[in-house]
Amino acid sequence: MAETMKSGSTHEPKKPGPQSNLQLVAAKAGVSVSSVSRVLNGGSASEELARKVRDAAAELGYVPHASARSMRTGRTDQITLAVADVGNPVYVQMMRTVTGIVAKAGYRLVVSSTGSDPQAQIDLVTSLNRGYADGLLMSPLRITEDLIEAMRSSRLPIVVIGTLPADVALDNVRADSATGIGLAVEHLVAQGRRRIALVNGPVDTVPGSARLAGYLAAVERFGLPTSSELQVTATAFTYRAGRKATAALLGQASPDAIIGANDLLGVAALKELAAAGARVPDDVAVVGMDDTDAAELATPSLTSVDLGSAKRAKAAAKLLIRRIAEPDAPVSRIVIPPALSVRESTGGPA
């Protein structure tokens, strides 16, 4: 499985000497270190000097040393993105968006996968004080008092993607799950469904509790049955957990529609229904949430509540970049309105 070969057999000069620095460039150009710095950072200089410096820098292949520069300037040109699980499609979507935006603004992206453990998130926030990044984008799955306190007392700007208690004065960008679920229920009701079930994720998480509340509100608003047999909770927002939870649901109730609290749970419901011999959407309609690629790829394709994950990520990234530039700007809270993407699983177009 592993074959090893000697190095250096094919070619010769590996390292182009040690990292060249301002001093070497200055020596080569016959000018002072400060002049080199000034020229390279766009300060004023004579034609003559600028030419000498640029030639010398090019010849030596000079590139500024990141740590040294950031020690002096206090900026690192890095932004950290912290998510619970880099594998979850909704975070993938956010990451894809964020990557583009921060890169365009000249930042590198540090990705941190914290899991759902609140302590790991707190550790992350305090580790920010090491100053390895200029700001933090985080989407916490579980929010505790300690985490909020840690975020509050952070020296660096933090933008939260997700809902926060009303009295926390931190920039944040949130979805409106309640309205989103309302759209799903309304759509299902319009199709004559009445026994609408919810396959939720853990209710002690931010999205889990929001989605349960939204579901209950919508079901009540439309005068639908709210029997607790129609509500099940998966142990995580994953496909596997969703299969189990849906199986349990089908064992205890006969819904004519199922809402999955995210697309993975929705797809799990689809697959579990198929395994049980139920037809979708004829017997049971299914709706997912987040409108990720997984919804489009599913068979039948999954109607999904678009909670604007890409828009949220984009807004959050821009907010963070702005706050880094203006630390004293007023706190903003942005709410991204939801939309419904109707697909085959609720009778939409093939």
Added chain:
Amino acid sequence: MAETMKSGSTHEPKKPGPQSNLQLVAAKAGVSVSSVSRVLNGGSASEELARKVRDAAAELGYVPHASARSMRTGRTDQITLAVADVGNPVYVQMMRTVTGIVAKAGYRLVVSSTGSDPQAQIDLVTSLNRGYADGLLMSPLRITEDLIEAMRSSRLPIVVIGTLPADVALDNVRADSATGIGLAVEHLVAQGRRRIALVNGPVDTVPGSARLAGYLAAVERFGLPTSSELQVTATAFTYRAGRKATAALLGQASPDAIIGANDLLGVAALKELAAAGARVPDDVAVVGMDDTDAAELATPSLTSVDLGSAKRAKAAAKLLIRRIAEPDAPVSRIVIPPALSVRESTGGPA
């Protein structure tokens, strides 16, 4: 959509003063800066001194400054991972694996999405010389001479995930697509399939050319028809491109099996076949490659060639970490053997 509120209305002290440093800790503890550094880095010290230092550090909430430390030590505790598209499931899988390994080894992960543009990859490699990371993991989609030259002359260690020309002396971890496709073809032949089609991605990419070569070899080995109508090329390794390519394929040939060059193309084939009214696997069997989550979530679930993306990522990360520690270790090349995950799309268990 955006509601803005004044900051600082709810609570008071935001910043806990400027970042505390060794000097402040030393002053508070009544000892020298060097002693503080020594104690905090586990050097020898008296009980008394150690206690004073630790108390002072805790009281001030001291955390070492990342840039300053790395300027002095030459290490950044960061590793960069460069992939073409953070959204592609196979890269997601790699990223998930890599995240865990580098975090456990005490590194932060910088993620860079280069696209398939060779120049962007070259720029990335040269930017490494800024010294913002200790090493680079990269999985290049297209490899040019210039890119190889850039990687060769890099001051920092690079581990390539993917196939490289034989004479390039860089650590790398590769899949064996040829054998992998062989497994798929063998499996299909055993089920009596003979008109086996390939829905490939761009052939000027590393995986594209490898998979085409593997397909041709396998088809020839089993004495199957090699008509060019059975080979189509999608414009990218994406779902949408796969739908189009499969539609074209079905318009020009009547395969009894389709191999997608990755899972997205495989799922696209599934969906396109369903849209065309063909039954899977009864009329046409389908196989994907990479064995990502998308294969399991598909309906019918997709048989897929496991090219060991998680194992490759793991091996590559460990290799890089080792090379950072021992820069002069011999170059290693690791080949991860493929395996076949049989699922419903070729008649496997439901």
Added chain:
DNA sequence: GAGGGGTTTGGGAACGTTCTTAAGAACGTT
């Protein structure tokens, strides 16, 4: 009590950059 070995502590240089301050040059005005 002086000398010597070993341990513990502190002083200070160095990493590569930016930026403030000041020195020097060029030039026009009185």
Added chain:
DNA sequence: AACGTTCTTAAGAACGTTCCCAAACCCCTC
């Protein structure tokens, strides 16, 4: 010819850390 103004360049401090080296101390032995 002396002086002020403006522009260009250089010197050197500072960022916070680590680590080499020397100073200080302790304890033991002679």
